[in-house]
Amino acid sequence: MNATPEDDSAASHRSAPYGDSGDGATRAAGTPSAASIRLDGVRKQYPDGTVAVNKLSLSVPAGELVVLIGPSGCGKSTVLRMINRLIEPSAGRILLDDEDVTETDPVQLRRRIGYVIQNVGLFPHQTVQANVGTVPRLLGWSRSRIRSRSDELLDLVGLDPSRFGRRYPHELSGGQRQRVGVARALAADPVVLLMDEPFSAVDPIARARLQEEFLRLQEEVRKTIVLVTHDLDEAVRLGDRIAILSQGGRLEQYDSPATLLGEPASSFVREFVGADRGIRRLAVTPITRDLLNPLPTTPLPGSLPRVALGSSLYDALATLLTTNADETWVTEGSEPVGLLSRHRILSIDYPADPVG
Numbered sequence: 377m378n379a380t381p382e383d384d385s386a387a388s389h390r391s392a393p394y395g396d397s398g399d400g401a402t403r404a405a406g407t408p409s410a411a412s413i414r415l416d417g418v419r420k421q422y423p424d425g426t427v428a429v430n431k432l433s434l435s436v437p438a439g440e441l442v443v444l445i446g447p448s449g450c451g452k453s454t455v456l457r458m459i460n461r462l463i464e465p466s467a468g469r470i471l472l473d474d475e476d477v478t479e480t481d482p483v484q485l486r487r488r489i490g491y492v493i494q495n496v497g498l499f500p501h502q503t504v505q506a507n508v509g510t511v512p513r514l515l516g517w518s519r520s521r522i523r524s525r526s527d528e529l530l531d532l533v534g535l536d537p538s539r540f541g542r543r544y545p546h547e548l549s550g551g552q553r554q555r556v557g558v559a560r561a562l563a564a565d566p567v568v569l570l571m572d573e574p575f576s577a578v579d580p581i582a583r584a585r586l587q588e589e590f591l592r593l594q595e596e597v598r599k600t601i602v603l604v605t606h607d608l609d610e611a612v613r614l615g616d617r618i619a620i621l622s623q624g625g626r627l628e629q630y631d632s633p634a635t636l637l638g639e640p641a642s643s644f645v646r647e648f649v650g651a652d653r654g655i656r657r658l659a660v661t662p663i664t665r666d667l668l669n670p671l672p673t674t675p676l677p678g679s680l681p682r683v684a685l686g687s688s689l690y691d692a693l694a695t696l697l698t699t700n701a702d703e704t705w706v707t708e709g710s711e712p713v714g715l716l717s718r719h720r721i722l723s724i725d726y727p728a729d730p731v732g
C-alpha cells in the first residue's frame with residue numbers, strides 16, 4: 377500500500393506562502409489557495425489509554441478531496457481534529473505544506489482551516505450573513521468587505537443572499553443549513569477544509585443533491601478537503617481518494633475509488649466495501665469507446681435514450697432501466713458515436729479479484 381500518491385499534484389496546486397495572504401484571504405488573483413497535508417507516523421493515545429490512531433502516515437495532495445471511512449470508533453474524527461489541533465497528537469508530525477501544525481498557533485491555524493461538522497453548529501441567534509462572516513469578523517475585515525464576501529459565498533453554495541442572508545438558522549431546511557455551514561467554512565478562503573459527516577443529518581434526496589452541488593463547488597474552489605463519512609456511496613461519489621481505516625486508526629488502504637473497489641488490498645477492505653461493490657464499480661467506470669457497438673448504417677432509431685461518452689456505466693444502466701430500453705445512444709457533444717447495450721454493461725469482465 378502506498379500512502380504517498382505517486383501522481384501527487386501538490387506542485388500544480390501549490391498555495392501561496394501563508395505570509396502572502398496577510399489576513400488570510402487576499403491572495404494574488406489566480407493563486408490557488410490550497411495546501412497539501414502530510415501525516416507522518418501520527419499516533420493519538422487518550423489519557424485513559426485508548427489508542428485511537430497509531431502510526432498513521434498519509435499524504436493529501438493540495439486541491440484533492442480525500443475521504444476517511446471505516447467502522448465506528450476507528451479514529452476518523454480524531455484524525456480530522458488533530459489536523460486543526462482540536463486534539464494534540466501523542467506522536468508523529470502533521471504538515472500543511474511544509475509547516476508543522478504542532479508548531480503553529482492553534483488560533484491562527486484554525487482561521488486557515490475550514491471545519492464543517494454534522495448539524496453544522498451555526499450560531500442560532502445570528503443571521504445567516506453573520507454566521508458566514510464569523511471568521512472574517514475575527515480577522516478584522518471591514519463591514520462592507522464581510523458583506524460582499526458573505527453574499528459571494530451564499531451565491532456560491534446556491535443560496536440567494538437577498539432571500540436567505542437575513543434569516544436565522546431555524547428558518548432554514550437542514551440542507552440549507554448545511555450549505556451555510558460550508559459557506560461559513562470557506563469565508564476566509566482557507567487552505568484546507570475538514571468535514572466531519574457534513575451531509576449525514578439530511579435526508580437521502582437532499583443529501584444526493586448536496587453532494588452533487590458540493591462537487592461542483594469543489595471544481596470551482598479546489599480546496600484540499602478531508603471528509604469523514606460512514607457512507608461508502610458518498611465516499612465513492614466524492615473522493616479523489618479514499619482512506620479506509622480499521623480500529624486503532626490503522627490505514628488499510630488508500631486509493632482511488634475505482635482501485636479500492638476493484639482491488640481491495642485486504643480481506644478487511646473487501647468485507648468493508650461489501651458484496652454490492654459490482655454496482656459501485658459501475659459508478660466509477662466511465663463509458664469508453666471500446667464498449668460501444670458501431671452506429672448502424674440503416675436509419676437510426678430515434679426513440680432510444682442517450683447518455684454521454686465519459687459518463688458512468690451506472691448512469692447508462694440506470695437510463696436503460698428507467699426507459700426500459702435494451703440499448704442507448706452514446707453521444708459526444710450532440711453527435712451519437714455508438715450504441716451501448718444492457719448486455720454489454722452486465723457482461724464486463726473485470727480483472728480477477730486478488731484477494732481470496
Ligand SMILES: Nc1ncnc2c1ncn2[C@@H]1O[C@H](COP(=O)(O)OP(=O)(O)OP(=O)(O)O)[C@@H](O)[C@H]1O
Pocket residue numbers: 422423424426427428446447448449450451452453454455
Ligand atoms: N476523549 C476521549 N477519551 C478517550 N477515548 C476517546 C476520546 N475520544 C475518542 N475516544 C476513543 O477513540 C477512538 C476513536 O474515536 P473517534 O471518535 O476518532 O472515532 P470515529 O471513527 O470518528 O468514530 P465514529 O465513526 O463512531 O464517529 C474510539 O475508541 C473512542 O472511544
